[in-house]
Amino acid sequence: MSRVYERLSTAILEGDAEKAPKLVEKGLAEGLVPKDILDNGLVPGMNEVGVRFRAGDMFVPEVLMSADAMQASLVVLRPQLVASGAKLIGKIVVGTVKGDLHDIGKNLVGMMCEGAGFEVIDLGFNVDPEKFVTAIKQHQPDIIGMSALLTTTMRAMAQTIKALEEAGVRDQVKIMVGGAPVDAPFAERIGADGYGSNGPAGADLAKKFVGAA
Amino acid sequence: MVGHEEPRDGGEQISQGSGMPVVVLSCQVLQDLLARLLPDGVTREVQFLDYGLHRVPAKMTLTLQEKLDGIEEPSLVVLGYGLCGNGLRGLRAGVHTLLVPRVDDCISLLLGSRSAYLREFEAVPGTYYLSKGWLESGSHPLKEYHEYVPKYGEKEAIWIMDQQYQHYERLVMVAHTEEDLEIYRPQALEVAGFCERWGMRYEERLGSDAYVRNLVELVERAAREGTAALNGTSKDFLVIPPGGEIQQEAFMR
Numbered sequence: 126m127s128r129v130y131e132r133l134s135t136a137i138l139e140g141d142a143e144k145a146p147k148l149v150e151k152g153l154a155e156g157l158v159p160k161d162i163l164d165n166g167l168v169p170g171m172n173e174v175g176v177r178f179r180a181g182d183m184f185v186p187e188v189l190m191s192a193d194a195m196q197a198s199l200v201v202l203r204p205q206l207v208a209s210g211a212k213l214i215g216k217i218v219v220g221t222v223k224g225d226l227h228d229i230g231k232n233l234v235g236m237m238c239e240g241a242g243f244e245v246i247d248l249g250f251n252v253d254p255e256k257f258v259t260a261i262k263q264h265q266p267d268i269i270g271m272s273a274l275l276t277t278t279m280r281a282m283a284q285t286i287k288a289l290e291e292a293g294v295r296d297q298v299k300i301m302v303g304g305a306p307v308d309a310p311f312a313e314r315i316g317a318d319g320y321g322s323n324g325p326a327g328a329d330l331a332k333k334f335v336g337a338a
Numbered sequence: 339m340v341g342h343e344e345p346r347d348g349g350e351q352i353s354q355g356s357g358m359p360v361v362v363l364s365c366q367v368l369q370d371l372l373a374r375l376l377p378d379g380v381t382r383e384v385q386f387l388d389y390g391l392h393r394v395p396a397k398m399t400l401t402l403q404e405k406l407d408g409i410e411e412p413s414l415v416v417l418g419y420g421l422c423g424n425g426l427r428g429l430r431a432g433v434h435t436l437l438v439p440r441v442d443d444c445i446s447l448l449l450g451s452r453s454a455y456l457r458e459f460e461a462v463p464g465t466y467y468l469s470k471g472w473l474e475s476g477s478h479p480l481k482e483y484h485e486y487v488p489k490y491g492e493k494e495a496i497w498i499m500d501q502q503y504q505h506y507e508r509l510v511m512v513a514h515t516e517e518d519l520e521i522y523r524p525q526a527l528e529v530a531g532f533c534e535r536w537g538m539r540y541e542e543r544l545g546s547d548a549y550v551r552n553l554v555e556l557v558e559r560a561a562r563e564g565t566a567a568l569n570g571t572s573k574d575f576l577v578i579p580p581g582g583e584i585q586q587e588a589f590m591r
Contacts (some may be wrong), residue, residue, distance in 0.1 A: 181394030226505035
């Protein structure tokens with residue numbers, strides 16, 4: 126395997142937004158397949174970021190810098206992914222639930238999903254349950270992704286799922302949830318289809334939902 | 339870490355008789371309120387733990403578990419915490435009985451009730467709260483910024499701050515007396531000045547010590563009558579019996 130992959134993972138982990146896109150260019154110049162650069166270089170780097178953040182070995186500033194490096198890399202890589210014939214694998218609507226205005230995690234999931242080949246519709250933060258309902262009707266997504274940072278606001282995930290049920294659109298989508306206070310048992314309890322512990326895990330789950338993993 | 343142990347033989351030993359020893363493990367942010375309201379002689383030991391535990395909830399659980407396991411005699415352990423980002427989830431009572439305010443975080447405790455907190459939350463969800471305890475031993479955006487600058491440089495530090503706080507709308511200083519408001523206003527205003535970069539407005543609230551007062555009353559009752567006196571007393575508190583474990587669901591209401 127090319128050494129570029131490893132160096133790229135390290136650049137992502139270290140949040141080096143200058144080096145990472147240059148390494149992507151280097152990989153492309155060496156003739157590496159765009160999707161392999163994503164799967165073997167960028168994604169493993171972000172996976173490690175997720176693991177270290179959960180364990181308390183990395184904090185929000187470092188995660189933000191890693192996300193920035195990832196974003197800068199995707200700017201270079203995305204046109205190549207499209208040019209190499211990578212098709213959209215599905216459509217996902219993401220949003221931070223009502224009452225919560227923290228969007229770092231939600232943005233990360235959106236970015237990772239976009240990298241993985243999803244069309245991502247971002248509803249932003251403090252999103253009313255009704256807005257999720259409308260988005261399903263309007264965009265016909267495969268997946269809804271909800272995020273919350275606080276135990277105070279994670280309850281709004283359950284309320285949103287209820288609103289989707291009442292509107293009769295619950296069964297049209299898979300629902301995934303994530304955020305600092307959320308875990309798999311909570312996801313199950315509120316009737317979500319799955320839980321992602323970090324950005325890359327969210328994208329992995331989304332891929333499974335559309336049969337692309 | 340700040341801690342002090344009250345002399346075992348000092349003061350009135352209310353814990354004798356049918357009650358049991360009372361140990362308080364609390365976040366420093368509540369030190370002022372608790373230290374003022376807890377009467378002498380009720381507690382065997384009071385420890386105030388560093389706010390920094392909040393940065394990693396999983397580590398907070400471990401630290402508190404170690405503290406709990408370190409208490410030898412079966413006791414009523416009062417936790418001066420809320421669910422705190424799941425920092426209390428999974429705590430095992432062991433031989434002790436745990437008494438915990440049934441709140442997500444300390445804002446309800448500072449404002450005096452859960453309903454007071456919900457009113458503020460519904461009015462402006464994007465609110466950052468300050469208090470005497472938070473200013474002295476907790477964290478706030480300006481303090482964070484000052485920590486980030488030497489680590490990441492000014493430009494990067496500001497970018498990080500913007501990512502985290504750009505959607506907040508309001509900074510609320512909660513104090514329990516007019517005097518405290520006067521004393522801490524300059525510090526709060528300094529934070530408010532910094533937060534203006536995100537368009538956050540500054541407000542002040544006179545909180546209430548009612549919630550913590552209720553907690554102290556329960557503790558006194560348990561010290562007098564034993565922990566059975568705690569059962570079914572209030573929906574504002576959780577009582578975890580020996581052998582039990584703190585569950586996230588128990589805080590949901």
